[in-house]
Amino acid sequence: MQETVLTAFEKIATLKEAQYFNTWICRILLNNCYRFMKQHKQVMSLDTETLNELAHHDCLPIELEDALNSLEANYRIALTLYYVNGLTTKEISELLHEPEGTIKSRISRAKQFLKNDYYLEEAQLL
Structure with a gap:
């Protein structure tokens, strides 16, 4: 989220029409999420103890x-x-x-x- 806000602040001049601000910032957020997922391709397995703890939430x-x-x-x-x-x-x-x-x-x-x-x-x- 911080990266999205920072990027949006830095690139606000590239926004052509103010009415598309929501679409524009969501696209920045999606791109940041995709980039983050590519950089952190870690898979974490859950054991039964962790799953039982989660069952109470x-x-x-x-x-x-x-x-x-x-x-x-x-x-x-x-x-x-x-x-x-x-x-x-x-x-x-x-x-x-x-x-x-x-x-x-x-x-x-x-x-x-x-x-x-x-x-x-x-x-x-x-």
Whole structure:
């Protein structure tokens, strides 16, 4: 987040239209996240003791993350930007340089996948 604010402050002159500030800063944030993930490709395994400790905490964020991670990257990004970040489909299309119709269909397909596959499988496991 700090890197995003710093980059935005340094590059504010490159913003052509103020109405696209949210889209512009989200794109900076995404680029910083991608860069961070590339630099820190560490995988941490969880043992049963750690998992039991986590079971006592609110599991909703973990379940949401698990559900989102079950999606393909383009669906996950569209759904996250729309529901978590609160961007409109138009803002997302500008941010990702994709047609707005493509973004709408990705959000719809992601929701359909979660409803028909992910949550259906979860219910069957219980």
